[in-house]
Amino acid sequence: MKDYAAILARPHTAETIERLVRYAKIETTSDRHVDVIPSTPSQWNLARLLEVELKALGISDVSVDEHCFVIARVPATPGYEKKPTIGLMAHLDTSSEVSGADVKPRVVPKYDGKAIKLSADWTLDPTEFLELADYVGDTLIVTDGTTLLGADDKSGIAIAMTALAALLKDPQAVHGPLYAIFSPDEETGKGMDGFPAGKVKMDACYTFDGGRGGEIESECFTAYEAKMTFTGKSAHPGYARGVMANAVSMAAGFVSMLPRSESPESTDGWYGYYYAHEIRGGVESANVDVLLRDFTDDGMARRHETVRTLAAAVEAQFPGGKVSFDIRKQYLNMKKKLDASPEVLARLYEAARKAGAEPYSKPIRGGTDGARLTEMGIPTPNIFAGMHNFHGRHEWASAAEMVLAVDTTLELVKLWANA
Numbered sequence: 251m252k253d254y255a256a257i258l259a260r261p262h263t264a265e266t267i268e269r270l271v272r273y274a275k276i277e278t279t280s281d282r283h284v285d286v287i288p289s290t291p292s293q294w295n296l297a298r299l300l301e302v303e304l305k306a307l308g309i310s311d312v313s314v315d316e317h318c319f320v321i322a323r324v325p326a327t328p329g330y331e332k333k334p335t336i337g338l339m340a341h342l343d344t345s346s347e348v349s350g351a352d353v354k355p356r357v358v359p360k361y362d363g364k365a366i367k368l369s370a371d372w373t374l375d376p377t378e379f380l381e382l383a384d385y386v387g388d389t390l391i392v393t394d395g396t397t398l399l400g401a402d403d404k405s406g407i408a409i410a411m412t413a414l415a416a417l418l419k420d421p422q423a424v425h426g427p428l429y430a431i432f433s434p435d436e437e438t439g440k441g442m443d444g445f446p447a448g449k450v451k452m453d454a455c456y457t458f459d460g461g462r463g464g465e466i467e468s469e470c471f472t473a474y475e476a477k478m479t480f481t482g483k484s485a486h487p488g489y490a491r492g493v494m495a496n497a498v499s500m501a502a503g504f505v506s507m508l509p510r511s512e513s514p515e516s517t518d519g520w521y522g523y524y525y526a527h528e529i530r531g532g533v534e535s536a537n538v539d540v541l542l543r544d545f546t547d548d549g550m551a552r553r554h555e556t557v558r559t560l561a562a563a564v565e566a567q568f569p570g571g572k573v574s575f576d577i578r579k580q581y582l583n584m585k586k587k588l589d590a591s592p593e594v595l596a597r598l599y600e601a602a603r604k605a606g607a608e609p610y611s612k613p614i615r616g617g618t619d620g621a622r623l624t625e626m627g628i629p630t631p632n633i634f635a636g637m638h639n640f641h642g643r644h645e646w647a648s649a650a651e652m653v654l655a656v657d658t659t660l661e662l663v664k665l666w667a668n669a
């Protein structure tokens with residue numbers, strides 16, 4: 251168990267909690283069915299508030315661009331202009347899986363280890379969520395059971411903002427050129443398509459979009475999506491013998507052949523999966539969308555091959571039917587490019603240790619804005635932000651872990667300035 255009392259006694263605790271609560275109350279649910287960036291107008295509300303708050307910190311170069319990216323450029327301390335430019339990044343939107351409207355965050359000081367009643371129907375129960383036992387003595391921020399909390403990723407925003415505020419207030423602090431970036435539509439995976447890469451030049455960036463204190467993510471899935479099209483042959487069902495090719499059956503046959511032992515619900519850790527996540531259509535034509543996930547290039551090549559083999563197998567079973575598909579890249583494992591700039595992670599580990607966290611690496615079974623930035627040439631690992639049970643009504647945040655992340659950030663900026 252951590253010494254929560256000592257961590258919570260550090261100077262930035264109250265501000266970090268206050269910021270999370272303030273930002274969580276602003277609805278920013280994104281919508282993956284919309285292709286415009288931002289996908290929802292509500293994200294502008296938080297973007298505009300952050301613009302005002304960043305300016306109030308004394309940063310003059312702050313803008314919100316046409317895609318709702320909040321970008322603040324902080325000039326270096328005089329004499330440190332030539333030092334590497336570092337970015338701090340978090341996302342504005344919250345998952346559409348659970349309502350993010352009218353969020354009522356509640357602060358639970360000195361957690362006693364017992365069940366927390368969120369509302370008449372919802373309880374945060376340590377017998378269901380076992381990790382809560384590790385947080386006795388911490389201050390938790392929870393929901394009222396009707397919405398998500400949105401600590402994913404408003405914890406991240408609160409951490410970056412608190413660290414920036416502390417840095418700019420401290421006359422002793424030195425830093426190289428910095429960017430703070432708050433991005434739209436991370437949850438939809440589409441926001442980074444609008445990233446102003448031509449305008450924002452950074453040597454490294456860090457996203458604050460992770461869970462448990464100490465957790466550092468520098469590896470993610472390589473991700474592709476297979477869009478399958480099954481073309482059948484329609485006929486009157488009473489006279490269809492030997493004539494009909496039913497696209498519904500073809501699609502179902504394809505899905506049933508995907509290995510059940512390599513589905514999201516049967517894998518974890520370093521194992522990838524096939525995830526048929528949408529099916530639609532009728533007798534003449536049906537579509538299945540399948541996400542392919544793997545940590546290695548070889549593994550991903552094998553998954554592409556499986557899709558090809560199963561498509562051919564379905565075609566063979568349904569004379570007259572046709573199967574076509576299109577496999578599109580979504581994002582790549584950032585490990586390879588991060589390995590090429592080892593100092594980016596090395597400084598993060600050192601900073602986390604200096605801040606009193608015990609850093610450890612965990613693979614992300616998903617992607618992040620950081621994976622996209624890394625692909626664009628800006629190495630961007632992910633830092634813990636103290637969020638737990640995200641994308642659900644049982645979401646909660648750990649104040650102590652957020653404070654550790656703030657202090658990690660301050661140490662990190664210092665390390666880069668003295669590089």
Ligand SMILES: [Zn+2]
Pocket residue numbers: 341402403436459
């Ligand atoms: Zn997130």
